[in-house]
Amino acid sequence: MQDDSLVEYGARRIIITLTAILCALLEIVDTTIVNVALPEMKGNLGSTLSEVGWVITAYAIGNVIIVPMTSWLSQQFGRRNYFAASIIIFTIFSFLCGNATNIWELVGFRFMQGLGGGALLVTSQTIITESYPVAKRSMAQAIYGLGVIIGPTLGPPLGGYIVDNYSWPFIFYINIPIGIIATILTIQFVKSPKFSEKRKAIDVDWVGIALLAITVGSLQYILEKGQEDDWFDSKTIILFTSTAILGFVLFLWRELTFRYPIVELRVLKNTNLRIGTIMSFVLGFGLYGSTFIVPLYTQTILGWTALESGALMIPAALTTAVMMPIIGKLLTAGVKQQYLVAGGLLLFFVYSFWGYNILTPDTGKDSFFWMLIVRGMGLGMLFIPITSLALSTLKGQEIGQGAAFSGMMRQLGGSFGIAAITTLLANKNASYGADLAAKLDSNSLMVQQRVQGITNSFISKGMTPDVALKSAYQSLQYSVAKQAAVLSYMDIFLYLGILFLICIPFILFVKERKSKEKIDVGDMMH
Structure with a gap:
């Protein structure tokens, strides 16, 4: 229900909208900005790939734990106080992340940063929705929706620029001035709705x-x-x-x-919400998984800089931005959500299969361009339709609970996706490495000729024969390891593609919308 006392006008409304969007972007960009800095963190903090993966995972766990509790916490402490406290927690732990001296210290601070950040996303949406009169809400929500989708893709180029020109702690330090400004603006301009009752500590x-x-x-x-x-x-x-x-x-x-449950599970009796929630999990898996794997591949295998890796994602983000209003119009015109979601899943399959086909130890920049454009189009077709589908047959209070579920499952899907990908990569790498090494028989004429050729090349560069021979074997070992890694990445792309393809038939069996009422876009987008 709209509380008219919260509707703002003129400059005040612009300031509140900008503050909320800034906070939402802070939280979302921070989910993926670390992706391109992982290799540098790994070297700097002396950690393994799976340990450094926890820097992303801990943040996601913090998000997932806090999201379902947000509406209750807003009610307990007042929305403005809770929102301001979340920004302060996020900002303080951003500073501590930049000052971390070992990997587990950084992981702990990222978890706390995630607890502050999860609230920013959910609360900023509610603040925007309530600051606009009903007639103008869809415009505000469209701006918010663009931020939610483009944020994860803007993280890598921004992170890349910072890592190339400064050092990894600065990806956390840039949050500090923004956090301070957002806190001041929140305390000054954001109002809290009047809640009917606060829960006593015993009811929590x-x-x-x-x-x-x-x-x-x-x-x-x-x-x-x-x-x-x-x-x-x-x-x-x-x-x-x-x-x-x-x-x-x-x-x-x-x-x-x-x-008074912290998560209202009974709402999952609704079939559309159940399917939408599963799809949100798959969307998170694909969105965060692919945003994690592409920069990792281009940096570790192709030797690109962090900025080059990040910049690669920009055209795809712009494609998604262009797609969002088009999808909105199609939904308004009565195109079924399940057809759009099925189309988005199909495009994600095409993107994954394309990736599977183009990966080599020296794939060029141009090869990625159209593949990532397809990913951008797929994302545009998935986000709003999945949320809309999940909430299409819910009423009243259930809409908020359903939105919290789909938001939580998207985050969970992302953290599971990254964990599954790092595990699978390490597994595949080991097995492919062993297979390829076994095929390199030192008695084989072909192997001997290859070693001899590399040795002669090193001798011609001024090495002594014994050093040249040793270097030739090292060079061969390096190319085997690189080939094993490429094969592992190819498998990841193939498995992701198959996952999206399997989901298509399930989506097409979803029930029709029961009610003709239009759900407010503000309620849909979470």
Whole structure:
């Protein structure tokens, strides 16, 4: 229900809109800005690839835990106070992230930064929605929606520029001045709605909060560390698996029986919401997974700079921006959401299969251009239709609860996607490396000729014969490792493509919209 006392006009409304969008972008850009800095962090902090993957994962876990609790926290503390506190937490931990001296310190600070950041996304949307009269809301939400989709893609080029020209801590330091300005503007301009009641401490679902954190954290640990620790040969992995299963079962029981659950699970009885929630998970998997894998491949295999890797993503982001209003018009004109989602999934399959086909140890920049444009088009066709589909048969209060679910599942999909990709990459790399090394028989005439050719080339550059021979073997070993890595990346692209293809038939079986009422775009986009 619209609270007219929150509607703003003139300069005040512009300031509130800009503050909210700035905060939403801060949170979203920070999800992916670290992607291009991972190789530098890895070297600088002396960590492994899977350890440095936790820098992204910890932030996502923080987001996922806080998102379902946001509306309750706003009610408890007042929306303006909660929003300002979230910006302050985000800003302080951005500073601490830049000052981290080892990988686990950075991971801990990123988790806390994620707790502050998750609230920014959900609350900024609500603030924008309530600052506009109903007739003008769709315009404000369109601006917000562009930020939500383009933010993850703007992270890598911005991160790349900072890493190339300064050093990785500055990707966190740039949040500080923006955070300070946003805090001042929030305290000065944002109003809090009058909530009917505050919950007493005894009514707070503390057990639900703890079980949610334990379940998500344990699951994430299993995904990240399973491959390193030989999965169920490790007692730690078995312990965390048991914790995750038990935590999940207890969480379900708690949320279905407690009077004021932190997450309202009953709303999932709605079929469209269930399918939309699963699709949001797949969207997060694809969106964050592909934003993670492309910069990683171009930097580690092709030797590009962080800025080159990031800039590669810009045309795709612009394509998504162009697609958003077109998709909005198609939805308004009555095109079914499931057809648009199916089209988006098909485009994502084309993008993944294209990636599978063009990857080599020296793929050129031009080869990526049209492939990433297809990804941009696919994203444009997925975001609003999936959210709209999930919420299309919900009414009243259920809409807010459903929106929280799809937002949470998108974030979870992203963190699972990144964890699954890093695990699979390490796995595939090891098996392909072993296979290729086994085929390099030192008694084979072809191998001997190759070694001799490389040795002669090194001797001609002034090396002594013994050093040249040693360097030739090292060079051969390096090219085997590189080839194994390329084959691993190819597999990732293929698996992602198959995942999207499998989802298409499920989407086409979704029920028709039950009611003719139009859902406010403000309620749809989360």
